[in-house]
Amino acid sequence: MTPGDDAYPRIRLYDIRKACSTCSLRELCLPVALGREDTEALDHIVERDHPLRKGDKLCRSGQPFAAIYTVLSGSLKSSTQGENGEDQIIAFHLPGELVGLDAIGAGRHHSTTEALETTSVCKIPFSRLEELSRQIPGLQHQLLRIMSKEIFDDHELLQVVARRSAEQRLAILLLNLSQRFGRRGLSRTRFRLPMSRHDLGNYLGLAPETTSRVFRRFLTQGLLSVTGKEIEFLDLPALQALTESPSAPPRSSKQG
Amino acid sequence: MTPGDDAYPRIRLYDIRKACSTCSLRELCLPVALGREDTEALDHIVERDHPLRKGDKLCRSGQPFAAIYTVLSGSLKSSTQGENGEDQIIAFHLPGELVGLDAIGAGRHHSTTEALETTSVCKIPFSRLEELSRQIPGLQHQLLRIMSKEIFDDHELLQVVARRSAEQRLAILLLNLSQRFGRRGLSRTRFRLPMSRHDLGNYLGLAPETTSRVFRRFLTQGLLSVTGKEIEFLDLPALQALTESPSAPPRSSKQG
């Protein structure tokens, strides 16, 4: 703890003490690979604000970039807008995940991020983070690492949207969400989708009706049960098999 | 870092002197926003090797990450492999553009990059670049900037693949290539596609046959002329209009 500035930790309103050091998500979040002391240093620059309500925007495309955020509870979606006005969801953010990395460097957001439900986030002013990362070598690297992961995830999504059938797309997303819930210690086979069917479809490049129908097919095949947004996997291996099957809309590339 | 050998510019074989400072691409490449002196510092860490022949691989998915590359002449494609064995081209790289950024941080490539024709690249060992970027503040920022752009480009591609018709996809790619040729002082309306129809289709999430048919349609509509890989735009405004038109396969999201 930097001495003397007890008065200044920028944690507002909601609990004044509980930041990264005591956060249950610290193993998933920015502090990964940071020691106790370094994590405490992070505590001092993290800010918390009112929780967002469903539909509230955390940041908008075009806005100057000032901070990155981590999700504390709830969930968000980020989307970009094409020239044609259609938007495309590029990511869903669950607790422990970082938001806003794509704006680092450009100095301006190119996506809009919106809460899918009541959501709390930690705000990490970027200038202070940069400053801190000059002192903590691991942090600088961690940042690059996370950005790199963002690129990797985008490529995976591209792969899915460009080369997979509707069933595969949905299966892949559900398994991915399952993993992410599992990482937080929640059930991997039973969870609540935070997003609407519409958003689900948009993310996967499908019409909402198609999404609905694929759910129905999974249901009748006994792969899972759906009740509104509640999902329960009944046949995980079959879902995984779907994922690996080679069938896909465009065939192309087979050269090694 | 590796002590002892920092005295020697690592430029091999092909011309010993000509690196960034005198490179015609320096305004497009890493040295953007660097001063004369800093650019000269870059000179000393850049390595050049034999040019690659068509089909040669610059790096493979899974390999440890050691360096980033910039294209000096020729062109490359990067692709990822899905579990199903299908690969998806995620980017084409033209002269002045950087390759391998997605591997920073993870320490390992997640894509394979291959020459589309005879191409020369500059190799920039990452450890030395990092070292240098500690001394040159602008360079660190430039790196982040370029990574951020990579994310942005991926989002654009996603937008295109997920929400656009075959005609729109091709038009968008052609216009994008045109711009990139233009930046290098080449014609924006007449150029040679470095990649096969197959690759073109793969990148856009289309079957090669579809790509071919779309070309044919453009041809009969008088939008452009195609002779093998030679392209000439005949009606640029019409192509641009295509790009902006709102029609797209999945409709979805219209909430603001």
Next chain:
DNA sequence: GAAAGTAAGTGATTCACGTCAATGACGCTG
């Protein structure tokens, strides 16, 4: 420079998924 291999173009056919339309189920708000 002929043979072989690979890439490109074209037509016929099929099918997955988008679109339109109508109904039913939640989940607010008062």
Next chain:
DNA sequence: CAGCGTCATTGACGTGAATCACTTACTTTC
């Protein structure tokens, strides 16, 4: 808890693009 709006589901239908099958045009090779 009634009334409204949004979201989800389901069906009927149309279509854009994948597939399949084949021909034609380049490259590469010996």
